[in-house]
Every structure is written in C-alpha cells, then in structure tokens.
Amino acid sequence: MSWWERFLFRDRGIIPTKKLVLFMLAFSGFLFITAFLGVSWTFIFIINVVVFLVSLIDLAYIPKRKDLHVERIIPSELERGLAYDVKVVVKNDSDHSMNYRFIDGIPQSFMRPFPFIGAAKAMSQEEATYETKAPVRGKYEINKLYFRYSSGFGLWEKQTSFHLEETVKVIPDLSSVKDYLKNAQQYLLHEGVKIRKQNSGVGEFAKVRNYVVGDDPRKINWRQTAKLQEVMTNEYEPERGKYITILVDCGRMMGAELKESNRLEKALEAALTVTAAALKNGDYVSVVAFSKEVKVYVPPAKGMDHLQTILQAIYHLQVDPVESNYGAVLNYLQSVQNKRSLLLLFSDIQTFLYEDSTLAYLQRLRKRHMFLMIGIEDEMLREKVKSAPDEVRSAMVKSIAQQQLLFIMREKNRWQKQGLHMLEAKGEKLASTAVSHYIDTMNRGLL
Incomplete structure (x- = not known):
C-alpha cells in the first residue's frame, strides 16, 4: 500500500518515469532476443543492472527538497460558477533546472485541470497559473499541494507534498448585484423590466x-x-429608512433543479440583489432563512456594509430534505420584527398554497406588515399546458397540467383577496422581478 500511495501522487519518494520504464523494457527485449544468438543470461543480467545503476546518476541532477519553495495564491472568496485563476509560485534555489508537475489539493467538486506541467530554471522563480470553478457553495479547507519534479533527462522523478493551508469560501453568484449597483436602470431594462415613476408628490x-x-x-x-x-x-x-425583511425558504422543494442550478441558488441571488437595492436606498434590511426551523436570522441594519454581513451569514445555506414550516417562521417573525416592514418571501408557491394553516398567521401579519411572495414558475408545467397532444397519453398529461395551473391561479386569487400578493418569474428573471416590485412599492409609498 505504501508503494501504491507513491504512485498515486500522495506520498514522498522517488519513482521511475515513463521514459525510464519504456527504455528498460525496450532494452531488456533487445537483450532477450540476443540470448538466442548465444549471449549468456549472466551477461544479460549484469548489463541490465549496470544500465539501471547508470540511470541513478540522473538523481544527482534533480534539485533537493530543501531547495524548493512553493506558494499558492488563491482568492479567499469565490463566486459560484465563475472562473478564477489560481497562481502557484515555484521557487528553485538549486543549481539544476527541473521539470515539474503538480496536483493541487482543492476539493473534488472544483474544476481540476491536473496534473499541471511546467518547468523551472536553476536559481529562478516561476509562476504557474491554472483556472478553476466552484459549483457548490460552502466553506472549504485546502491543505496540501502534491508535487513531482525531475531533471532534464527525465529518468527518475521525485515527489513530495507541501502543506499550504488556505480557507476558501464559495459564495453565491453576485453578478446581478454588481449589475444593479453599477446601473440600476440599465440593469432592469436589460432584464426586460423598467423602473416605474413614482406617484406625483409622493416621497x-x-x-x-x-x-x-x-x-x-x-x-x-x-x-x-x-x-x-x-x-x-x-x-x-422615495422615503428612506423603511424596513425590508427577506425570508428565504431552504426546504425540500427549493432543491428542484433548473437549467443552471436549483431554486435555492436563484433565490439567494435574488435576495442579495434586493438587499443591495434596499441598502443603497437607505432602508433597513433583515434576513431570515428557514426550513423546518429558523436557520439564520440577521437583525435589521442599514448601510452597504450590512450587505457583507448578510452575505457571510447565508452563503453556506443548503437545501434541507424536510418540508418547510411556514407557521413556525411567521410566528418567529412576529416576535423579532415589531416595526412595519415589507416581507419578501422567496419560496415555492405551489407548496405554499397547500398550507391553509399559514393563512391565519399571515392575516395577523398583514395588519402590520406588507407581504409579497416570489417564486420560480414551473417551466415544465407551462410547457405541458402549451403542448399539442397527438395521443391519448399526452392529452391526459396536458389536461392534468391545465387542472394544476387553474388550481394555482384560483388559490393565488384567493390569497390576494386577503392582501397577500404572490407572483412567479422565470429563474433568470427572478432578481430583476423582485427588485422591480420593491422599487414599485417604495415609489408608490405603499409601505
């Protein structure tokens, strides 16, 4: 097992390169053929040993471990799904040049373009740059970098590992937040939404x-x-200093996969965009993340510095394999949010509509707060409704889809009559839709 670890790029040691192995196989094959011409087996064995010992001279031209220094330069925060360059600085303080290849100890979920191959001259410092992406949010510890190096002859190869401790946080994709902060009007126009003018004299x-x-x-x-x-x-x-409370559902249905990610990813990106818009406008923002129980609560505060506080509190949130408890989180909200605020709930509307017991909590909240629920529309359901049936099975599927869509529309109207507004948007337009309705609410002075 120890030898196997060495060949797997995990242990310290000296191993033959592919060049040496192929040379020895070819040379042994040649000597084997000569054995039929009368050459003794003793002579063949001695020649093989001599060639093998001569190849060990190559080790003298390989730099020593103490003459090598490696440093990794990686951003402390990576946005999910975006490409980043990681630099590995290789310093060779020996009198011999070398060829090297390495495997960095980044998590398996990251894009891993390894082994990376490079070269370093004697008494020089080289930079190796590779590109990686992180598709899964969270906090990761990177500890080791596995390194192999050889001389210019390339017969033998030394391998070692460097202990380079790094902590990397993979946060949500902040592209929509940056676009909004750069130019709010152009961002919304690009997304197909226009900021509405406020009512005359309002604000x-x-x-x-x-x-x-x-x-x-x-x-x-x-x-x-x-x-x-x-x-x-x-x-x-618009009047400043209003209170915005963002609720993010982390229950089972938020794990439904979309074209690029899942519902929770899009909800977090939209929530951060609304947060940036509200903080830029001078409002107070608080965030509640929940599933079966409250997972994260960030008290209300204002100022753009608060965006970083919220980001650090929710960047690691994952979908829980349980049903969401809306009653518990709304009851909790009544105890922590006393001032009138706009409640923005990012959740799955279809699941929410079946929670009749939640209506009583919302009716009490409605007396003090404004409520808006934003969800991602079911594209498959829409496609089934628009499809042209060509057989009995497809006709039945379309009929059931139409029935489900009618149920959703009927229930949404019933909730909206109670003053509890709901809307759905496509995943890629969720952020712009949420920001547009926030701006519309502020401009009309509804809060």
Missing part, C-alpha cells in the same frame, strides 16, 4: 431643478420659477 422632497419635457406640470415650483425667470420643478425621492 421626500429632494431638490429643485430645471423643468424638462415629460415632467409633471403639477410639480412646478412657481416661487422659484418667478425668482429665477426659468421654469423650475420639485423632485421627490
């Missing part, structure tokens, strides 16, 4: 500016117009 007074075509004539400031001899208008902005 806090911001400033007086020159009137432009398209402004509401009712907002003209006649005092400043007469004073400056130019048409001036008042500009309002």
